[in-house]
Amino acid sequence: MQRILYAQLLAWKTAKAHKPLLLTGARQVGKTYLLKEFAAREFQHVIYLNLDKDRERFEPIFNESISPTDILPKLEALTGTKITPTDTIIIFDEIQEIPRALSSLKYFCEEAPEYYIAASGSLLGIALHPGTSFPVGKVESLELSPLSFQEFLLATGNERFLRVIDDKTTLKLFNDKLTLLFREYLIVGGMPEVVSSWVNKHDYTEVDKLQNLILLAYLADISKHTDTTTATRIHQIWNSLPAQFAKRNEKFMFNVIKPGARAREYEVAVQWLVDCNIVRKVERLKTGDKLPLKAYSEPSAFKLYFLDIGLFRHLAGANTSMILNDEALFKEFNGFFVEQYVLQQMDSQYDMYYWSSEANAEVDFVTEMHNIIVPIEVKSGTNVKAKSLKTFRDNYNPQLSIRFSLKPLEYNQGLLNLPIYLAGMAEPYIDQYLQP
Numbered sequence: 001m002q003r004i005l006y007a008q009l010l011a012w013k014t015a016k017a018h019k020p021l022l023l024t025g026a027r028q029v030g031k032t033y034l035l036k037e038f039a040a041r042e043f044q045h046v047i048y049l050n051l052d053k054d055r056e057r058f059e060p061i062f063n064e065s066i067s068p069t070d071i072l073p074k075l076e077a078l079t080g081t082k083i084t085p086t087d088t089i090i091i092f093d094e095i096q097e098i099p100r101a102l103s104s105l106k107y108f109c110e111e112a113p114e115y116y117i118a119a120s121g122s123l124l125g126i127a128l129h130p131g132t133s134f135p136v137g138k139v140e141s142l143e144l145s146p147l148s149f150q151e152f153l154l155a156t157g158n159e160r161f162l163r164v165i166d167d168k169t170t171l172k173l174f175n176d177k178l179t180l181l182f183r184e185y186l187i188v189g190g191m192p193e194v195v196s197s198w199v200n201k202h203d204y205t206e207v208d209k210l211q212n213l214i215l216l217a218y219l220a221d222i223s224k225h226t227d228t229t230t231a232t233r234i235h236q237i238w239n240s241l242p243a244q245f246a247k248r249n250e251k252f253m254f255n256v257i258k259p260g261a262r263a264r265e266y267e268v269a270v271q272w273l274v275d276c277n278i279v280r281k282v283e284r285l286k287t288g289d290k291l292p293l294k295a296y297s298e299p300s301a302f303k304l305y306f307l308d309i310g311l312f313r314h315l316a317g318a319n320t321s322m323i324l325n326d327e328a329l330f331k332e333f334n335g336f337f338v339e340q341y342v343l344q345q346m347d348s349q350y351d352m353y354y355w356s357s358e359a360n361a362e363v364d365f366v367t368e369m370h371n372i373i374v375p376i377e378v379k380s381g382t383n384v385k386a387k388s389l390k391t392f393r394d395n396y397n398p399q400l401s402i403r404f405s406l407k408p409l410e411y412n413q414g415l416l417n418l419p420i421y422l423a424g425m426a427e428p429y430i431d432q433y434l435q436p
Helices: 006-014 031-042 055-062 068-079 099-111 149-155 159-164 168-173 175-188 192-201 204-225 228-246 263-275 309-316 320-324 326-346 387-396 427-433
Strands: 021-024 045-050 088-093 116-121 140-143 279-285 297-306 353-356 362-369 372-378 401-405 410-412 415-419
Touching (some): 006 031, 006 140, 031 045, 031 088, 031 116, 045 068, 055 068, 055 099, 068 099, 099 116, 149 159, 149 175, 149 192, 159 168, 159 175, 168 175, 175 192, 175 204, 175 320, 175 326, 175 415, 204 228, 204 309, 228 263, 228 309, 263 279, 263 297, 279 326, 297 309, 297 326, 309 326, 326 372, 362 387, 372 387, 387 401, 415 427
Parallel strands (some): 021 116, 021 140, 045 088, 088 116, 279 353, 401 415
Antiparallel strands (some): 279 297, 353 362, 362 372, 410 415
């Protein structure tokens, strides 16, 4: 299964100097698969340690000194493999399960930078024991997300459509087919196991079954890594997510969780879900014309988006017929499914915010591209009236505004309309109209 992040792993390997690599992301997004595939292709020797599954076996390696001069001989003896800097990679999978293994990355960086050390981590910051230090500045961190729509096209044998993305003329010819594949992606999502099942069986019932198992595994993590009170509050937030988007609120509403709920009671639970990469937090902007955007955001006013559109669809109980039907797809949940899609495709490339005014105008997303503020509106189907985007443009006069919809690609006086499936792949068109 081809992942775009592979190119960044290759760049890490070929760099003149490299720190230990830490690959993060939610559980079951394919971190282990990607690291193993990369190691098998690019290195002659691979030492792989699963610190979750085989914790008792590997923990003694790190019990005493965690200097590379002590760890490397132990690894050689344990695996029967001679470790050489140029052609061997060592993988510590689920490194958070042995905190001293995580701490050892600092010493590999400082004392043995010539060795290739890669680690994966889920629930980092949640599963770590109190007092464990994170090797800040001593690792190169990459985050793996569920498959994007681009990766979905590659996985499903539709890579030919990627060759027409950059050509306005041919894009129009394949618009209907790409829109249909986009709908499939809304149902299946980007979790690798689910995508693999879809490729092999083309069975929506099997898709639902696997998505349910993944959600149950996430719920099990909540109980495993939190106290009873926090776990209860996380479950309440989890169960409220579909209701949050059935209404058109300008921010996450705590009273939707339960009557009388207060932010201070649930802020730890919200942060837990964010730290585990299960939800994405998008904060509101106070203004739309000042950089950096982070300096003008309101941490107390935010929206939450799920890590994967397919998982959210299942959590919300939206059946496949709803996604395949124009009217239902864009009517139910106030068009949230398409907002979730755009956020999921763009969040790994840009820092995303949203904007709202006292006059109830709201722009779905605002981001920075080439040091320029760009508002982004996501519209329901082919209905592209956007009063809120007009308000933003009147107030702040942005150089470029983007509208995602099911209408064809079109540019008119600073407003670029893009077919919604292009979210995450629209740079060639956006760059034409942005002048840094």
